[in-house]
Amino acid sequence: MLMKLWFVLFLLVAACGRAVPDNARIVIAGDSIMAWNRSQGGAVAQQLEPRLGEQVGDVSLAFARVSGGQGPLNIANQLANVRADWIVLNGGANDLGRACGCSGCLPALRRLVSENGTRGDIPELVTQLRSRGAKVLWVDYYTAPRFAGTRCDTLYQTFQNRLQRMALADAGVVVLDLDTVFDPDDLRLFDRDRVHPSLAGSRKIAQEIARVIRPRL
Template identity: 60%
Template structure:
């Protein structure tokens, strides 16, 4: 979420432009949901945050480079159980919901770096689990970025072929902004 912040074109910056209202942003690159310390831990970033809506994602840095089932399965289990009810992600979402926030979880797109490789599997499983979590709570919406991102369109990606370009952040904001005004 923090990508493109220096140019004012991060997801939060793009949402602010579309909504015409201030959008807070506590995200940091390299942060993890079930790992990371201090501000590089997403639950720590959100400690004390109170808002009507919270848009977030997470898990990619936890799973990064883990392409074999033996490597990613224990990480997925720590993040979110198969039924979507337990793990660091549901605990974080439950905490935010307990504060009165509605949550939009921006699910990942397939990055060109991983497209067509075994590294897609853990992200597909993560999405399935996130969908189960969202289905169990009307205050949680899952936005599947794979529905609009294609790994073949390199204009959507930064030069690392993984993070969004400003155009990619704008596309994400196009999917999320209408949900915030209902």
């Protein structure tokens, strides 16, 4: 009972600051990588606004999943009825972690995105967002220090390859690979849990998102 109460309180705190202003042209969705540091004013969306000079909506939430999850803990639900020029989102780690950790994950991965990138819950969500007129920036995960050099590396590389194939089919979809800018040996980019971004890490993610979006606004 105490654990359940703690979880509810955590979600209430984590949800503070989630909103989509009426004129927001960019909306951030996804899991804790996007939502981390919100209570300190340093989540990805909060650090992206001054870099683009635009209001940025933020519906991301820790523990959110692509497949399953109730209410805002489902990433598609976060974006229900949201319309924007750009939807920036991530997801999948909580799905894989819940289903299989980093071993024997091909069925769970296939449910997220097929080998050729055309089927699965992620391509379906991206297609829905594109049908509303949004460009989509999918932010792929970095390698966290806790998982560097483990069997998780291979799984997430396979995940990234499938996402890249998805993006190749549509010029309005971009995949941003955070592994290109996050060094797992640079602990300044990571929180004390060695998984989530520090304030500097969230800033780095915001910088990379701005680099992709700014020329296309």
